[in-house]
Amino acid sequence: MKDGVTMENPDKKIKDLTLMLLYLSSWEENEFGLKYRRAWEGYDFDVLNELSDENMISDGKRSKSVVLREGGIEKALELLKEYGIE
Secondary structure, three states: OEOOEOOOOHHHHHHHHHHHHHHHOOEEEEEOOEEEEEEEOOOOHHHHHHHHHOOOEEEOOOOOEEEEOHHHHHHHHHHHHHOOOO
């Protein structure tokens, strides 16, 4: 264990890290008066599918980017704090 982080469940860690990276690399768009965060989907598609199934992101089948849903943003911020990245 290093700095309180273990590799007990590497798949969960990869999903958590992917969500954090999506958030950290995202930008805000404003379309039709709606604001939302979008990020490029340059990550493992199986992980992105899991995040989509959990309603953390909305993946555009025709798009090269994803939209972070409110729950995904909240979870990413929670994870960043947990990992000491604020």
